[in-house]
Amino acid sequence: MENNRPSAHLKWNNRNEEIKSQAGNSIREIERIIVNPIFDNQSFFKQMGEPVSIDGEIKNRYYYGDNYNLLQVLAKSKNERKIDLIYIDPPYMTELDYHSRISVGTYSDIRHINRKAFQDTWEGGLDSYLDMLYSRLRLMRQVLAENGSIFVHVDWHSSHYVKVLLDEVFGRDNFINEIVWCFGGGGSSRKHFQRKHDLIFWYSRSSEYTFNPQYRPYTSGTVQRGLTNVKGDRYKLNEEGAIMQDWWVDINKILSPTARENLKFPTQKPKELIKRMIISASHSGSLIADFFAGSGTTAEVCNELGRDWILSDSSKLALQTSLYRLLKSGSPPFTIVTGEKCPENYGQGELVLKKPVFRKSDKSGWLMELGIESYCPIKENKRPFSQDFSSDIEFWELDLDYNGEIFNSHYQVMREKQRFKDPIALNLLVHVPEKESYKIAVKVYDVFATHTMAVVTFEP
Ligand SMILES: C[S@@+](CC[C@H](N)C(=O)[O-])C[C@H]1O[C@@H](n2cnc3c(N)ncnc32)[C@H](O)[C@@H]1O
Missing domain, CATH: 3.40.50.150 (Vaccinia Virus protein VP39)
Structure with missing residues (x-):
């Protein structure tokens, strides 16, 4: 130059x-x-189709x-x-x-x-x-x-x-x-x-x-x-x-x-x-x-x-x-x-998932009911948990088979019309293939623009 x-x-x-x-x-x-967005805010347990392949x-x-x-x-x-x-x-x-x-x-x-x-x-x-x-x-x-x-x-x-x-x-x-x-x-x-x-x-x-x-x-x-x-x-x-x-x-x-x-x-x-x-x-x-x-x-x-x-x-x-x-x-x-360094705030809030319930599906595999038990934008915030926490969530994502490294977003749950005002679904019914255990990750993007992820392993 x-x-x-x-x-x-x-x-x-x-x-x-x-x-x-x-x-x-x-x-x-x-x-x-x-x-693969889910906009449905009425039926709590709307059955979702197969998650699309992420490969x-x-x-x-x-x-x-x-x-x-x-x-x-x-x-x-x-x-x-x-x-x-x-x-x-x-x-x-x-x-x-x-x-x-x-x-x-x-x-x-x-x-x-x-x-x-x-x-x-x-x-x-x-x-x-x-x-x-x-x-x-x-x-x-x-x-x-x-x-x-x-x-x-x-x-x-x-x-x-x-x-x-x-x-x-x-x-x-x-x-x-x-x-x-x-x-x-x-x-x-x-x-x-x-x-x-x-x-x-x-x-x-x-x-x-x-x-x-x-x-x-x-x-x-x-x-x-x-x-x-x-x-x-x-x-x-x-x-x-x-x-x-x-x-x-x-x-x-x-x-x-x-x-x-x-x-x-x-x-x-x-x-x-x-x-x-x-x-x-x-x-x-x-x-x-x-x-x-x-x-x-x-x-x-x-x-x-x-x-x-x-x-x-x-x-x-x-x-x-x-x-x-x-x-x-x-x-x-x-x-x-x-970059190499993980960005700050991948986990600033407190996110608790519900213990999933498994039911036999008509197809092969399971129907898994899962959802968010509670979310608080700041850890150790003493605010009592209630359904109100849902208004703190802008959207959330779901990885049905978390590999511990890359979050594979199979579903994204969003409000249908009013970005911050409609109710947002907190529970889902998803179809999963039969396995001995499932490692599930959920990531919440909240209205303060902080991002929090929770990972849990379950056996049906
Ligand atoms: C003028 S705004 C761009 C608006 C955009 N054209 C739109 O339609 O929304 C400038 C953006 O540059 C970002 N920015 C500033 N410095 C940056 C940097 N060094 N690396 C990456 N992004 C940067 C800011 O965070 C901000 O979002």
């Missing part, structure tokens, strides 16, 4: 050229999920942890598939802490909860922000396919610095577009014009890259006038519409708190926005990465468009929101991976 650096480039205090090797520096699989290749991956670690592993690995398109929406240096506010419980017993999402505050100011981004962008270039593209989404806080960094890392010749995404709504100022756009910088790895032009409807004025009359046949209106330019005004932010898409993750981007970039610069089957995943918008869009994906985020709330989104939208299988 050093040799390719343009003579005009960005300098900051203690600019670090080294790619530091972090402790951990490897990834391991901790969970594989075949999406076989799983293409989609979520990395929980600092993306620097993941990027290093991807960059070093000889077997990893190169990435066709990277979209990142990193912190913008806003100097804010982001929270997610939700209301949980039934209408007579409603609680308001404020959950930490992520921090965009920088002790070392702009210098440390640039250090963070520079080291990661260089690794992103290494993991990008020769004909791949990267889209970097920022706003006025950092955009001018980031553009210069991108020129250096990807090369000025590989700059393709500065997309201006304009939106409305929210706040007003008497001191300056409203700041109502973000910037998305598009760079390619080389001059060979994919571009599928996009179209927008003609304005009513253009349609009425028609271009043919003015300029002749060569300028006839296109059937697809007008070719899209680099300023986008037709997609708004997710403003309404009740919008279907709104997952209450601050800074969540609309699916339409990400869809446009992915369609424009990749093909069906391409591998897409989003290293600052937030609520997981990119993964859902990839599923809808038939792309494979790698996502990462270091925030527990981001992981949980993405999981919820993927389960709810019926995602293809995916795995959760993490």
Whole structure:
């Protein structure tokens, strides 16, 4: 990189050229999920079909942890598939802490909860922000396919610095577009014009890259006038519409708190926005990465468009929101991976399972009744156990044959409609093959975004 650096480039205090090797520096699989959600909240013991097989290749991956670690592993690995398109929406240096506010419980017993999402505050100011981004962008270039593209989404806080960094890392010749995404709504100022756009910088790895032009409807004025009359046949209106330019005004932010898409993750981007970039610069089957995943918008869009994906985020709330989104939208299988060190809070609460009851099934094997006896988000909390604890649970998962290492999620139990308000089923009746003993694992994701797992072994 050093040799390719343009003579005009960005300098900051203690600019670090080294790619530091972090402790951990490897990834391991901790969970594989075949999406098989149970939404039923009425019949406690609804009989479930056979659990689907969890073996076989799983293409989609979520990395929980600092993306620097993941990027290093991807960059070093000889077997990893190169990435066709990277979209990142990193912190913008806003100097804010982001929270997610939700209301949980039934209408007579409603609680308001404020959950930490992520921090965009920088002790070392702009210098440390640039250090963070520079080291990661260089690794992103290494993991990008020769004909791949990267889209970097920022706003006025950092955009001018980031553009210069991108020129250096990807090369000025590989700059393709500065997309201006304009939106409305929210706040007003008497001191300056409203700041109502973000910037998305598009760079390619080389001059060979994919571009599928996009179209927008003609304005009513253009349609009425028609271009043919003015300029002749060569300028006839296109059937697809007008070719899209680099300023986008037709997609708004997710403003309404009740919008279907709104997952209450601050800074969540609309699916339409990400869809446009992915369609424009990749093909069906391409591998897409989003290293600052937030609520997981990119993964859902990839599923809808038939792309494979790698996502990462270091925030527990981001992981949980993405999981919820993927389960709810019926995602293809995916795995959760993490660094060597097990993430904190895999077991922060207190989860007690019921002793299962086994009944002979009509088919071969058993029908097993199992459920959650109690759950408390904080260990040793003296609150008396009651059915109320169910309102602390956002969703839970079940592994019917826990192997002691990887949680194989056979079923996921969720609320049908209102994410935090409907009752959630706490008991299940599942069909299991005949065995001498069963090692069952249950994992609870609670409304405070802490995750707790309980493992028990039973004999019928
Ligand atoms: C602006 S948000 C992304 C929002 C996302 N585009 C969406 O649609 O929901 C930035 C995300 O980057 C994550 N993040 C910040 N630093 C990170 C790091 N070093 N490694 C992984 N994730 C990081 C934060 O936790 C946060 O979820």
